[in-house]
Amino acid sequence: MLLSGRRHLTFSPPITSQPPSPSGLRLLKTRTARVSIQASKKPPPRPWPEPRRQWRWRRSSGDAVQAPPLVEASVSAGGSEKKSFWAAVSLIIGTAVGPGMLALPSATVRSGPLPSTVAILISWAYVVSSIILVAELSFAAMEGGGVDEVSFTGLASSTLGATFGGLVAVVCAALSFSLIVACVAGIGSLVYQLFPAVNLVIANALFPCFAGVLIAFFPFKAVDGVNRLLCGLMLVSITALVVTGVSVGRSSMLNSLGYACWSPSAILPAIPVTVLTLGFHVITPFICKIVGDSVYDARRAILIGGAVPLVMVLSWNAVILGLAGASGNAKFDDPIKLLLSVNPAALAAVRGFAFTALATSLIGYAVSFPKQLADTLELIVKRFFPERGSVDSADAGGCRGTNGVILTWTVLIIPIFIVSFFSTAFANALDFAGVYANCFLFGILPPVMAWIYRRQKRKSSPDSCEDILPGGNAALLMLFSVAVVLAFWH
Secondary structure (H helix, E strand, O other), X not given: OHHHHHHHHHOOOOOOOOOOOHHHHHHHHXXXXXXXXXXXXXXXXXXXXXXXXXXXXXXXXXXXXXHHHHHHHHHHHHOOOOOOHHHHHHHHHHHHOOHHHHHOHHHHOOOOHHHHHHHHHHHHHHHHHHHHHHHHHHHHHHHHHOOOOOOHHHHHHHHHOHHHHHHHHHHHHHHHHHHHHHHXXXXXXXXXXXXXXXXXXXXXXXXXXXXXXXHHHOOHHHHHHHHHHHHHHHHHHHHHHHHHXXXXXXXXXXXXXXXXXXXXXXXXXXXXXXXXXXXXXXXXXXXXXXXXXXXXXXXXXXXXXXXXXXXHHHXXXXXXXXXXXXHOOOOOOOHHHHHHHHOHXXXXXXXXXXXXXXXXXXXXXXXXXXXXXXXXXXXHHHHHOHHHOOOOHHHHHOOOHHHHHHHHHHHHHHHHHHHHHOOOHHHHHHHHHHHHHHHHHOOOHHHHHHHHHHHHHHHHOOOOOOOOOOOHHHHHHHHHHHHHHHHHHO
């Protein structure tokens, strides 16, 4: 009845059963009054609720006409990644855990289980604190510039200036590229071990080409699904390795707790390896893009996603050190050989963990590096060729469009040929990543950039909200001091 009344008010023509006379007008007035009486008894729902909500949103955005079409166009045409908290967590887990975790006990065996556990926990707190600073800077840059994604190059150039920021951009691009080279080399080596008859170039190209097609031509939901599957297989593999070690050496694991060496010369060598193993600074700006609308969402994802690799590292370290005590081999060089010596059946789990750890790391680097490379190229073009314009970094950031596809395939194809014709590419790439990632790029720069940003923020708005990392300047000074110590030690 209400719907028919509303229809008469808006679209219905006059009823022809009555003669077209003043009574018809009186009938129309009566019908209008009857509708109002019915409406007073039961008010109709507010018509067209969605456009009115859109109007209020447009009014708050400051552009009542253009803002919503621009957002919708960027989502449909650019293939922009939707916000997903758990996609960000799975990407953190996959990227943070690398195959270097399997070799970590060789650096902690001198100190023993308890001192090495303390060193790992301290290293994890240092890494997570530094990454939270990068997340704070990323959200500030996105909100200040009105963009959906930033890169470490953009953060450095905006806080440190164009000259020093350009140097950081080149170093950061080289670091990210070296990490991709290391992942491609490791995956190709595993494939070649399983299939020796396959050509080495083909073995190195199989998974990078698969990742390139997935990232460049499929929505991010598909990338997230594959990454979650690989993370699940990685967790199953490391669980199988830990269970195997516990079943063999559970009686000696408790006895190994009695050995402890708290000498700095025994503890410090494990810290740079742990920092490199648990770090995921490279993908943090991309994590801020997909995690949610607040920096607190990013902090929560960093803590949850970073806690899973921490548990894996602590479990693996305790099991291997327990096996070393049981076998009487206190100075082993290869934890994998030690585990296989007591149970050769664990080889499949070792290979499964190594492959999934490298594959998830490669996916994380490949989705975040195109934006990094685009910003670096744009900075170089503006610096040396200002009349030639710049690279469309917004297109590259989503890994869609012409520029995004070209950059994605470039950063995956070139490493294939490098690792196919240079046998030492894996070791050299890891050495370069260890020096610059631990000591300079992701150790010293985040607290320095955070200090500059916070000082500028307090000058512009003295009543600004609290910092995302508690502790103020004291925490920044502590992180900077630890990074300097690691730099000299490394």
